[in-house]
Amino acid sequence: MTDCPTSPWPLPLPPVKEPPIPPLSVWPTGQRDPLAQLRDAGCVPGTETDTERIPPTVAAHAITTYTRPGDLVLDPDCGAGTVLVEAMRAGRHALGLTAGTRWWTLARANVTAAKTAGAWRDGSVLDARPKVLATVRTAGLIGRVGLVLTTLRAAPDRATGPDRDPVESALANLATTLLYCEPLLRAGGHVVVIARPLRHPDGALVDLTTPLVAAGTSAGLAPVERCIALTAGLRGNRLVTRASLAERRAAARAAGAPTAHHEVLVFHAEHDAQLAAEATADIPQPADDGVEYPGGRRAA
Numbered sequence: 001m002t003d004c005p006t007s008p009w010p011l012p013l014p015p016v017k018e019p020p021i022p023p024l025s026v027w028p029t030g031q032r033d034p035l036a037q038l039r040d041a042g043c044v045p046g047t048e049t050d051t052e053r054i055p056p057t058v059a060a061h062a063i064t065t066y067t068r069p070g071d072l073v074l075d076p077d078c079g080a081g082t083v084l085v086e087a088m089r090a091g092r093h094a095l096g097l098t099a100g101t102r103w104w105t106l107a108r109a110n111v112t113a114a115k116t117a118g119a120w121r122d123g124s125v126l127d128a129r130p131k132v133l134a135t136v137r138t139a140g141l142i143g144r145v146g147l148v149l150t151t152l153r154a155a156p157d158r159a160t161g162p163d164r165d166p167v168e169s170a171l172a173n174l175a176t177t178l179l180y181c182e183p184l185l186r187a188g189g190h191v192v193v194i195a196r197p198l199r200h201p202d203g204a205l206v207d208l209t210t211p212l213v214a215a216g217t218s219a220g221l222a223p224v225e226r227c228i229a230l231t232a233g234l235r236g237n238r239l240v241t242r243a244s245l246a247e248r249r250a251a252a253r254a255a256g257a258p259t260a261h262h263e264v265l266v267f268h269a270e271h272d273a274q275l276a277a278e279a280t281a282d283i284p285q286p287a288d289d290g291v292e293y294p295g296g297r298r299a300a
Helices: 034-041 056-066 082-089 101-116 130-134 136-141 166-184 209-218 245-253 270-282
Strands: 024-027 072-075 093-098 123-127 145-151 185-195 221-230 233-235 238-240 261-269
Touching: 034 056, 034 082, 056 082, 056 145, 056 185, 056 261, 072 082, 082 093, 082 101, 082 123, 082 145, 093 101, 093 130, 101 123, 130 136, 130 166, 145 166, 166 185, 166 209, 185 209, 185 221, 185 270, 209 221, 209 261, 221 270, 261 270
Parallel strands: 024 221, 072 093, 072 145, 093 123, 145 185
Antiparallel strands: 185 261, 221 261, 233 238
16 A cells, blocks of 8 residues: 555646535534533643644534444544544544644543543554555555544644745645545545634635535545534524634624634545435336325425
């Protein structure tokens, strides 16, 4: 098994047509403030310093929605390990990778704390970059991963330069990571990418949906859902934002409201999407006898 080739960035879209943006849904994942979520999950002190972490409630929602008990959940850039904790608490196997010594220490501590608290005792963290997923070292994972759950993280300083946009660098790293992860998916497995809102220097929000869909498509993945994971609480028909001071200032510069959500893109392996489409096309349609049956729709 050899390293997967990296692709130039921006990544080319498929010929003729752009990948479709899937329909939008909302996850009510902001009822608890960030620090309360970490306490509820039993995360160790210091986890809050991973400002790019996937919030525990967002991770838990993705895991329970797209996996079954006993599935393997992989975070190829796990940071302080919130995804691993929630996977273990939900009775899933968990594997995380991180090349940051600080995050590896925190992620290991969080895995140990989850085990001590009685969570599923199969969680581990590798001190490695996502590139290791394309080597013989992880060949046993091919076709076994039920969910790849990760986030868009800032690129290391060495990967950026004065002429390289930091958002483009982060997207390029993520696109390469998805290339490594795609062969690991089991039949019916999913890839879920979480992205916190980013702003341009003038305060305007960055369009992340389009490049994230392009990154997944270039890795052989088909977008199946686009979701909004709320980071704000719901009070009737009103959102209670939990924006930081920096986020409030950025929103003020852009003359807009503070962000109250994370962007979520959900993908299938391309061959799974093709098989599903073929299976649907092969199902014989009943003749329209003028009668509507419960749970069914008459053909147009």
